Amino acid sequence: DGVVTQSPLFLPVTLGQPASISCKSSQTLVHSNGNTYLHWFQQRPGHAPRLLIYKVSNRGSGVPDRFSGSGSGTDFTLRISRVEVEDVGIYYCMQGRYWQTFGQGTKVEIK
């Protein structure tokens, strides 16, 4: 099964500055149907996780365009172009190609 590993696990950021999180998979996440099943979720303090990005680079419903996803095969990145206060929380990548597994989570805090 696919193991996904995130880095860093803790990310202090300055308001208005960019941030990025890496996610690496132990196996390719490209399905035989041509889709790549790597997704990103955000969990704000006190809330359930919510979908941010699906299939590498597609924003979920209501997700601001300062969030973007990229990558291919086994290496993926989530970027926030300008961090806002409401972006504080834990970010998880998840692979859906095999039995679905999540990364360890990256905690984003304001410096």
Added chain:
Amino acid sequence: EVPLVESGGDWVQPGGSLRLSCVASGFTFSNSWMNWIRHTPEKGLELLANMGPSETQKYYLDSVKGRFTVSRDNAKNSLFLQMNNLRVEDTGVYYCVRDFEYGHYDYWGQGTLVTVSS
């Protein structure tokens, strides 16, 4: 309107049982793959079980096979998780999610807390 609402979380002793419920609204539940996700301090987020529209489509994480059973009642837009022989390490927040496609979880419940302790 909240699309998924879980209930049934509680405190239980090791070896005990609990049944979690999840009621869906605002989407076509009967056609949807539905999953139970758990969040624990030790393991983080884990997919425990998923179930397709049909009773024959059920799959489980190895560590819960034989102890947990997922089921659904499409007439009542409801998903269930029967948990038996609970262990201390089953303690966590349990979420019901809709799996649109291969992990594309577009709807999440608010979570229900299960505590297993003596």
